[in-house]
Amino acid sequence: MTKWAIDVKNLTKHFGDRVVVNNISLQVPKGKIYGFLGPNGSGKTTTIRMLCGLLTPDHGEGTCLGYDICTQTDLIRKKVGYMTQKFSFWEDLTIRENLEFVTNIYEMDHVKQRVDEALEKLHLTHRANQLAGTLSGGWKQRLALAACILHQPEILLLDEPTAGVDPKARREFWDEINQLSNQGLTVLVSTHYMDEAERCHEIIYIAYGNIMARGTVAQVIAETKLKTFEISGADVPLLRQKFEHNSDIATMALFGENLHICGTNPTKLQKLIEAQKTLAQFQSKEIETSLEDAFIYYLNKAKEN
Amino acid sequence: MFRFSFQRLRALIRKEFIQLKRDKTTLIMIIMLPVMQLMLFGYAINMDPKHLSTAVISRDNTFLTRSIVSAFEKSDYFNITHKASSDAQGKKLLQQGRVLFVITIPENFTRDVIHGNRPTLLLQADASDPVSIIGATSAMDGIYQSVAQKEFNGSLAYLQNNATPAFSIQVQKSYNPEGFTRYNIVPGLIGMVLVFTGVMMTSLALTRERERGTMENLMSMPLAPLEIMIGKIMPFIFIGMFQATLILLIANLLFEIPVFGSLSVLFVCMFLFIICNLALGFFISTIAKNQTQALQMSIFVLLPCLLLTGFMFPFDGMPLWAQALADMFPLTYFIRITRAIMLKGAGWAEILPDLWPLLILMSVITFFTVKAYKNTLD
Ligand SMILES: Nc1ncnc2c1ncn2[C@@H]1O[C@H](COP(=O)(O)OP(=O)(O)OP(=O)(O)O)[C@@H](O)[C@H]1O
Ligand SMILES: [Mg+2]
Numbered sequence: 001m002t003k004w005a006i007d008v009k010n011l012t013k014h015f016g017d018r019v020v021v022n023n024i025s026l027q028v029p030k031g032k033i034y035g036f037l038g039p040n041g042s043g044k045t046t047t048i049r050m051l052c053g054l055l056t057p058d059h060g061e062g063t064c065l066g067y068d069i070c071t072q073t074d075l076i077r078k079k080v081g082y083m084t085q086k087f088s089f090w091e092d093l094t095i096r097e098n099l100e101f102v103t104n105i106y107e108m109d110h111v112k113q114r115v116d117e118a119l120e121k122l123h124l125t126h127r128a129n130q131l132a133g134t135l136s137g138g139w140k141q142r143l144a145l146a147a148c149i150l151h152q153p154e155i156l157l158l159d160e161p162t163a164g165v166d167p168k169a170r171r172e173f174w175d176e177i178n179q180l181s182n183q184g185l186t187v188l189v190s191t192h193y194m195d196e197a198e199r200c201h202e203i204i205y206i207a208y209g210n211i212m213a214r215g216t217v218a219q220v221i222a223e224t225k226l227k228t229f230e231i232s233g234a235d236v237p238l239l240r241q242k243f244e245h246n247s248d249i250a251t252m253a254l255f256g257e258n259l260h261i262c263g264t265n266p267t268k269l270q271k272l273i274e275a276q277k278t279l280a281q282f283q284s285k286e287i288e289t290s291l292e293d294a295f296i297y298y299l300n301k302a303k304e305n
Numbered sequence: 306m307f308r309f310s311f312q313r314l315r316a317l318i319r320k321e322f323i324q325l326k327r328d329k330t331t332l333i334m335i336i337m338l339p340v341m342q343l344m345l346f347g348y349a350i351n352m353d354p355k356h357l358s359t360a361v362i363s364r365d366n367t368f369l370t371r372s373i374v375s376a377f378e379k380s381d382y383f384n385i386t387h388k389a390s391s392d393a394q395g396k397k398l399l400q401q402g403r404v405l406f407v408i409t410i411p412e413n414f415t416r417d418v419i420h421g422n423r424p425t426l427l428l429q430a431d432a433s434d435p436v437s438i439i440g441a442t443s444a445m446d447g448i449y450q451s452v453a454q455k456e457f458n459g460s461l462a463y464l465q466n467n468a469t470p471a472f473s474i475q476v477q478k479s480y481n482p483e484g485f486t487r488y489n490i491v492p493g494l495i496g497m498v499l500v501f502t503g504v505m506m507t508s509l510a511l512t513r514e515r516e517r518g519t520m521e522n523l524m525s526m527p528l529a530p531l532e533i534m535i536g537k538i539m540p541f542i543f544i545g546m547f548q549a550t551l552i553l554l555i556a557n558l559l560f561e562i563p564v565f566g567s568l569s570v571l572f573v574c575m576f577l578f579i580i581c582n583l584a585l586g587f588f589i590s591t592i593a594k595n596q597t598q599a600l601q602m603s604i605f606v607l608l609p610c611l612l613l614t615g616f617m618f619p620f621d622g623m624p625l626w627a628q629a630l631a632d633m634f635p636l637t638y639f640i641r642i643t644r645a646i647m648l649k650g651a652g653w654a655e656i657l658p659d660l661w662p663l664l665i666l667m668s669v670i671t672f673f674t675v676k677a678y679k680n681t682l683d
Contacts, residue, residue, distance in 0.1 A: 006647060049682060052525055052526055053525075053681070055683055056681060073680075077526060077527040084518060084525075086518040088517070088518040088521055088522035089519065089522065090320065092328070093323060097320070100316070102526070103315030104312050105313050105317075105525065107528070130426075149578075
């Protein structure tokens with residue numbers, strides 16, 4: 001038995017003559033929560049679809065749960081729980097009917113009992129006969145997750161499962177994922193939320209179909225070698241104008257009244273700030289580089305290529 | 306390959322039926338489409354089986370033949386609308402559906418009657434309107450009687466005394482597949498409604514599922530392509546059968562249009578034709594990117610069906626290229642088969658020439674559809 005739940009090499013996918021996923025290699029260890037990050041249109045959904053056999057890669061090869069992603073998709077489908085980016089259960093079926101359908105498709109026995117259990121866990125027993133389309137966004141996501149894990153899959157592929165969901169529901173959702181992971185389930189989850197990325201064991205960042213960084217959150221940040229300074233004071237708007245288009249600054253962003261600037265060369269950055277000290281009123285201090293800054297840095301780097 | 310599973314298939318079919326049950330618009334359309342069409346055509350076409358247009362080919366013009374023709378008119382069933390000069394012209398009128406009857410009075414008819422040769426008068430009838438024909442042909446005795454009473458007097462009185470009639474009327478039924486009659490329109494209507502349901506509704510239902518993203522979910526589950534296809538198609542088989550039955554029932558109850566042939570043969574043929582259309586609808590859904598495209602492609606199929614397959618315009622009257630084109634549509638064969646079963650009482654043997662092209666078309670379309678359908682989003 002290999003330790004990888006997902007092990008793919010050089011996956012490439014074109015749509016027309018556009019390369020959407022470019023030579024991606026990915027190894028996801030069993031039992032881990034693996035975050036999948038990247039800007040819109042970077043190829044996250046496309047990659048996930050290739051992993052569960054919904055799209056055939058143009059080049060590359062690999063396995064998911066030990067099954068070949070090109071030739072053994074039938075076997076993969078039985079053991080994968082795939083939650084699509086867009087809610088894809090049947091809005092004109094009730095919650096119960098949706099769950100019953102899934103249970104039957106995976107050829108499980110004791111259908112009624114399993115569905116009742118799932119409803120119980122969802123706290124949806126009293127609304128079982130409500131049409132799925134009438135649920136709010138957060139409940140739809142919970143229903144989708146419940147339906148995805150009904151057949152006890154070995155790996156979960158979650159494509160932006162918490163998009164548009166409120167913080168409390170998001171936290172509950174992640175608690176559930178942590179619990180599943182503790183039971184040995186592997187989870188690959190794509191997200192745009194930094195706090196969710198930080199809840200993953202490891203993350204991978206892709207931009208324009210290329211992998212830009214991977215590892216733990218700390219590793220991904222450290223790898224950028226970025227240093228960040230926080231500037232506060234009355235003249236922040238002035239400084240912001242002055243620092244614009246400065247090649248020594250990799251990213252700059254306003255957080256309330258404070259300005260964060262980061263760059264890969266701390267001495268140059270410090271000089272830049274010192275030079276302004278006589279001209280403007282402000283204080284500065286070094287702070288930890290955030291994951292967001294790291295991602296913007298990677299994105300700009302990807303743009304240059 | 307998956308093991309074929311009844312639990313899965315049953316779940317798929319159940320899901321489709323639940324969704325159908327909640328889709329009120331579609332439900333109304335399923336019922337209203339055949340009913341409205343049938344009403345429209347049924348009432349637009351002359352319901353009165355009297356004063357039916359008739360042509361006369363008269364090769365003998367005497368007091369007797371004039372009397373016979375007027376006896377025909379007085380019977381209320383016939384309305385002499387055309388005078389034809391040749392057999393060919395009479396046949397053409399009949400084929401074009403301009404007249405339902407052609408009366409042919411042979412040469413020397415009067416002389417033969419007087420000499421006691423008992424000549425025969427020919428009445429050709431378009432049998433594709435069977436009920437009208439029954440009424441009209443039953444009037445033959447009355448026509449003879451009224452002619453005999455009026456003309457066989459005086460020097461011809463001896464003709465009346467004979468035990469056998471002085472002339473006979475031979476009724477020749479010729480089946481005309483092109484006449485625009487209620488009887489001909491019903492088989493065409495069944496065909497059109499089945500094409501509509503099969504091609505348009507199926508392709509729309511499938512592209513809708515793809516547009517909503519639920520198809521992606523379905524594909525990510527362990528389902529064989531064949532299971533998805535059968536699951537999707539099954540409700541439409543029922544819908545098609547239901548609509549066809551509805552048309553037959555209304556046609557029978559409201560317009561007294563009977564089915565002369567075997568119902569079971571008819572339903573087997575309908576089933577084959579429904580499969581044809583469903584496969585075509587499924588095929589369209591594999592190339593259409595969205596519902597609009599599916600609709601456009603379906604209309605692209607429906608339009609030639611309406612115009613070329615003999616539903617609206619007589620097949621024989623079309624130019625050869627159009628006939629060749631129409632030969633590629635299953636509906637062309639289905640209309641012929643259904644007309645033959647319903648109106649002529651045809652059985653397997655008689656419909657065979659039109660059945661095998663239908664079977665071939667069905668196999669070809671199904672083959673390409675199964676080939677075109679992929680269980681991926683590529
Ligand atoms: N079937 C398709 N045909 C053509 N182009 C496609 C198809 N699917 C995706 N694309 C394109 O491929 C690119 C990558 O799409 P993908 O959905 O994988 O991005 P993503 O990382 O999931 O983005 P998001 O964060 O917005 O979900 C996009 O530009 C998209 O327009
Ligand atoms: Mg996506």
